Structure formats: structure tokens, C-alpha cells
Amino acid sequence: MLRLDFFFQTHLDQKLSVCSKLCFAIGGAPNQVAGSATAFFLQIYLLDIAQINPFQASMVLFVGKAWGAVTDPIVGFFITKSKWTKIGRLMPWMVGCTPFMVVSYFYLWFVPPFTNGRFIWYMGFYCLYQTLITCFHVPYSALTMFLSTDQRERDSATAYRMTVEVLGTLVGAAIQGQIVASAHTLKHCPHRNLTTGHLGNSSGTEIIRSLKEVYMIAAGVIGGLFLVCTVVMFLGVKERDDPYAPKTDKAIPFHKGFILVMKHGSYLTLTAAFLFISVAIQLIQSNFVLFCTYAVELREHFQNIVLTILMSAAVSIPFWQWFLEKFGKKTAAFCGITWIMPFTVMLVFIPNLIVAYVVAVSSGLSVAASLLLPWSMLPDVVDDFRLANRNSKGHEAIFYSLYAFFTKFAAGISLGVSTLCLQFAGYDTGACRQPPPVVYTLKLLIGAAPVACITTGLMILLMYPISEDVRLRNKLALEEITTCSKL
Numbered sequence: 001m002l003r004l005d006f007f008f009q010t011h012l013d014q015k016l017s018v019c020s021k022l023c024f025a026i027g028g029a030p031n032q033v034a035g036s037a038t039a040f041f042l043q044i045y046l047l048d049i050a051q052i053n054p055f056q057a058s059m060v061l062f063v064g065k066a067w068g069a070v071t072d073p074i075v076g077f078f079i080t081k082s083k084w085t086k087i088g089r090l091m092p093w094m095v096g097c098t099p100f101m102v103v104s105y106f107y108l109w110f111v112p113p114f115t116n117g118r119f120i121w122y123m124g125f126y127c128l129y130q131t132l133i134t135c136f137h138v139p140y141s142a143l144t145m146f147l148s149t150d151q152r153e154r155d156s157a158t159a160y161r162m163t164v165e166v167l168g169t170l171v172g173a174a175i176q177g178q179i180v181a182s183a184h185t186l187k188h189c190p191h192r193n194l195t196t197g198h199l200g201n202s203s204g205t206e207i208i209r210s211l212k213e214v215y216m217i218a219a220g221v222i223g224g225l226f227l228v229c230t231v232v233m234f235l236g237v238k239e240r241d242d243p244y245a246p247k248t249d250k251a252i253p254f255h256k257g258f259i260l261v262m263k264h265g266s267y268l269t270l271t272a273a274f275l276f277i278s279v280a281i282q283l284i285q286s287n288f289v290l291f292c293t294y295a296v297e298l299r300e301h302f303q304n305i306v307l308t309i310l311m312s313a314a315v316s317i318p319f320w321q322w323f324l325e326k327f328g329k330k331t332a333a334f335c336g337i338t339w340i341m342p343f344t345v346m347l348v349f350i351p352n353l354i355v356a357y358v359v360a361v362s363s364g365l366s367v368a369a370s371l372l373l374p375w376s377m378l379p380d381v382v383d384d385f386r387l388a389n390r391n392s393k394g395h396e397a398i399f400y401s402l403y404a405f406f407t408k409f410a411a412g413i414s415l416g417v418s419t420l421c422l423q424f425a426g427y428d429t430g431a432c433r434q435p436p437p438v439v440y441t442l443k444l445l446i447g448a449a450p451v452a453c454i455t456t457g458l459m460i461l462l463m464y465p466i467s468e469d470v471r472l473r474n475k476l477a478l479e480e481i482t483t484c485s486k487l
Helices: 002-013 018-049 054-081 091-108 118-146 151-180 202-236 254-262 265-295 302-327 329-337 340-349 353-388 396-425 436-446 448-461 468-486
Strands: none
Touching: 018 054, 018 091, 018 118, 018 151, 018 202, 018 265, 054 118, 054 396, 091 118, 091 202, 118 151, 118 353, 118 396, 151 202, 151 302, 151 353, 254 265, 254 396, 265 302, 265 340, 265 353, 265 396, 265 436, 265 448, 302 329, 302 353, 329 353, 329 448, 340 353, 340 436, 340 448, 353 396, 353 468, 396 436, 436 448
């Protein structure tokens, strides 16, 4: 009876309030706000506003993403070495890096007065921003494991997080898209001279000058959101220490923990599958504005189409949370992510406004699933690892940092390669209309390439071994371990 009473009390202690879940979710929103702005607009900003050539833009995008990927395991290493403080082990990282992250993000959208060194400017600040956002996002992601030991509570907190992050993505696209939409509608290009018009005339120069200012305003607003949301998270979230191992356990060295993690089959399968899926989503995001502007004559509508995608994603997050609880996470991944493939191909072959909005609504469903599922499934993998390595503790940051490393690195390669493809196709920086090879390349980057990546990812996901039965068995075993360690 004492054992059952203690177990019941422990279970109640792991319940999270709605306020705590909301504060946790709000903490991750600015990362998605900024990520949305950079994903949809940084490429076209570098090409048409900062006016660096496509090769330099591809290097900025690739090196920045690759550098961000490299810093993930490095930050994960230092987090595993961090000691517990009065505010936790992860929270000091997030609070400490936020002010510097705001400054680096602002200067990423600032056009310096010199022209010869702009490539170095953007390379430097993008790498700095990627480093600092890693110092925030790795501990923030790992914090999921230290909110509660209850899988249902963690899944619920993840659903809150994904809902708010998709709303953050929506806000980022709205801030950046609605403020600077005129940058890419190209109204200053005379319609009769679209084939030869450039942004270099006097009217275009004045517009570019004003657009530099509005990009900085948007960056300032997003930087302010970083500060406010970090404060909300700090005040509303309580970080718990690792409940699965006695306090006297010595942490396994990082390199040994790294080897253990990389040998864990379910983690490798999940990471490989969502690596390809995230590359597909990244290709669509980064090339969508260019696609609408130059390939399908929807330059007047792209900002509203982007918002429609993100609104659909935000609305559908609760649906996917219900779906994964009802039918399982693996089934939800297949049903949700395959949904985007026929519709992106449809937009390539039927490029009209009505189809574009239909595609936007349908694509939002898949974007929501691709955001929610990996972060909902990763804690299950960590639980599976804990059962297989019961004397190991403190490796949560390794799981999350390595997952971010692989996905960022792959995304960086895809972004760099896609921008290089535009260079080889003959992308003309500042032109009002691009040549046919560029249009064809954009259609491939929006249609065929994402479909191939998603198909590969789903084939790998077929081998993912953690079914709902396995997940329930792991949950019961961990609850037994926790109860025994407390008695």
C-alpha cells in the first residue's frame, strides 16, 4: 500500500499546469519566428537586396548552416559538463545567450555601406547567429525531458510547444512578409519591360534604400520578441533534475556517451528519416518566394500564400496531436508527411492562384506533422535508451544536439546546392524576370527534389522499431524504476 501511495503521489508531482506548458512553448517561439523569416526571405534578401552574387549567397547559406550544425554537438558537450545551479542546468544557457543572439540577428539584416566585404559580413553574422541560436535551442529542446517523467505530459507539452512554434513561424512570415512584401512584387519594374528591367534604375535604387530600412525594422521587432519570450519562459518553467539515476552516479564521459547514442538503432533510424524529410521542407521554404516571384507569376500573392500555409499548419497541430494519440506516432508521420507530395507537384504543373491556395492549405497539414512528430518521438527514443543503459545519465543534450547537427548540416548542403543550381542556371541578380533555365530549376527545387527526399525519409521510417506497444512497455518500466529509486 505504501508503494502504491508513493507511486500515485510521484505521478501527481509530474503533472504540468497549462500555464507551465504555455510558458515552455512561448520560450521556443522566437526561434521559429526568426527561422521562418530566414527560411523564406534570407535567400532572396541576399540576392536582391544585399545584391551579392548567387555563388556568394550559396556559400553564406551553406557555411552558416554547416557551422550551426557543427556547433550543436559542441554545445551538447559543454551542456553535459554543466553543473546544476539555482535555476537549473539548462536555463542559464538560454538566458545568457539571448541578448547576444538579438544583436547578431539584427546585423544579419543590415546592409553595410561597403560593397566589397558584404560577403564576409553576412558570412560572419550568420555563423555567429547560428552559434548563439544553438546555445539556446539545444538546451531548450533537451528541457522537454526535464519537465516531467510522464510521457503523456511530455507529449502534451510538446504539442503546446509545436502549436506556439507554428504560430511563431506564422508571425515571422507575417512580420517579414507583410512589411517587406513590396520588395519582391517588383512594382517599380515597368510591365512592358519585364524582360529587361533591372533594379538598378533611380526608382529601383530609392525602393531598395527604403527596403533596407524595413528589413531592419522587422529584425528589431523579432529581436524584441526574443527578449520578451525568454523572460516569460524563465519565470514560468521549472526545470527538474534527472529523476532516473541516483545523485551519486557519475556521468559517463561525453565521448563514451556519444558512442552509446550513435549505436542506438531507433535513434539512428528516426534521425535519418527526418533528415530527409526536413531537407524537403527546407527546399520548399527557401525557394518558395523565388518560385512565386519568377516561375509562376504569383509575385503579388506570395506573402498571403505563405501565411495560408502557416495558418493551416497552426490550426492542424491539435489535430495531429489527437491523431498520434489515437493511431500512434509512426502512423501519424506517414499520413501527415505524404500529404504534401501530390500538392507541390500540382502547383508546378497547374500554376494558378486557386490551385496555389489549395496547395497552401494542404501543405500546411504536412508542415505541422513534420514539425510535431520528430520532437514528439525523440523523447520516446531517449526513454528507450535509458532502459538499455540504466547506469547512464546526462546524455539528453547529446540526443538533441546530434539530431540538430544532422538536420542542419543536411539542410545547409541542400540550401547551398539549390542556390548553386540557380547560379549555374543563369540567375540574374536584380533582374525583373529570370531566364527559362532558372524557372525550370525552381520548379525542380519545389516539386521533384522534395518528393524524392520525402519518399526516401518515409522508406527509412518504415524500419523505426518503437511501436505504440513498445512505447507503453518502456513507460511502465521507467515508472517502475523511478518508484523503486524513491523507496
